[in-house]
Amino acid sequence: MLLAVDGLTVRYGPVEAVRSATLHVEQGETVALIGPNGAGKTTFLSAVVGLLSPTTGSVAFDGREITGMRTESIVRLGIGLVPEHRRLFRNLTVRENLEIAAPGRDGEEEDRERLLERFPILRERSDQLAGYLSGGEAQQLAVARALVARPRLLLLDEPSLGLAPLIVDEVFRLIGELREQGTTILLVEQNAYHALEVADRAYVMRTGELEGGGPADALLDEQELLRAYLGGGL
């Protein structure tokens, strides 16, 4: 098991934003975590990478307990997070955004070069400020920035949020490619339909509670059933 989250509870004051959430991701898997806005998905991810401290529960990465570790140390162990809203450094150039990622690792120059091969638009715009990128370009940079560190687990938080439908398709194509290459992915999405299509397994989060964990296909069928009968999904 690459990532094992056990009974994670995160509180904001008296509010339990995440309640006793248990989830695991196997090496090479793509796992979707779907659920409506405000369900606690981003809070859950923030607790996994140590930006928030959980009240109870534990997080283990590759068999090693990482609960309570500093975010930067967790990231250096091999977890990459593409945060919600991307959070690029808008006043830094595209190149600088890539340069500061993953400092002091062997072969990082070549990796950065490979990423620019893969995202040619980023090479073209390398001297522009990241704040001036279009939505699709910004999402490519956000993913590339996380990949510089060669994460063994990639966490994607709402990568399709705020993007035009065509660009959303592009982003999911990219996720599909990463998956083909064997990247382990935990994908958090409101866009359930798209997410279930690329995922092996899926969890559903509603008001802080996590359920499911079965094959994504089954949920997808359920989704289609819901869509057919009720005219809407999750």
Place this chain on the structure above:
Amino acid sequence: METGQQILNAISLGGIYALLALGLAIVFSILHLINFAHGELITLPAYAMYGMYLLGLPWVAFAAISILVGVVAALAMERIAFRPVRDASPATLLLTSLGLSIIIQSLLQMLISPRERAVPQPDWLLDSFEVAGLRVQAVQLLAIGVTIVSLVALTLIMQRTRMGIAMRAAAEDFDATRLMGISANRVIALAFAISGLLASLAAILLLARRGTVHPSMGLLPVLKAFVATVLGGFGSLAGAAVGGFLLGFLEVALRAWLPQDVAGFTEGILFAIVGFLLFLRPNGLFGRAEVVRA
């Protein structure tokens, strides 16, 4: 002739304010801390120079050791006083810095003296000579030279080095910087080290101008540096430097033109002018209105 003299004076004074303002701005941009104890980063190196003088060491040794004291003091402040309250509210950080400032001043009063102590400066530093028809004091040239070198070096660090880029990133989004695997402690410590270095350079130059040390000697310069930072747009490094020079020019101009009997109000008039400028541009000359992320 007279004007040229005043401009020279304004640049050398403005440079000192710029060094101090940059130190305040670099820490603020990352931690959102207005470090009131920044004044003590002038006072402590100045007292270190006083100590060196008592020991009979040469001026160059004074200067080198005071820089070391400034950097170490800044790092110690961060480690001992600010790190434990880093995640607290900005008000808590502000009060912590205020308390720290009072503690250091009181210690200097108790352990050394509440009174001013003379630190004679070497003759060559205060000698003046003629350049292009202007009477120039060595300390003025030193101030201008130190300021230029510091500004160029800081620009190179911020633009070209990885830690510099990381500091700019941290100023924009601290958590996202940590998500890049960059150590928060290192970025913050570096910001403090730079602010201590710049403050100790300013201390050397200020001491050469005033020739004495006093436990609260850092207060007025830091107040002015704070005003310079606000004037430039808080958090903007270029703004802090420009604000510092602008304040130096305003102060020297007021000193030169104000009639004798209101000269005592120079500072008051200076701050009133800055207040008016901020009324015209509330975010400072280089400040941007806070942008809300979509």
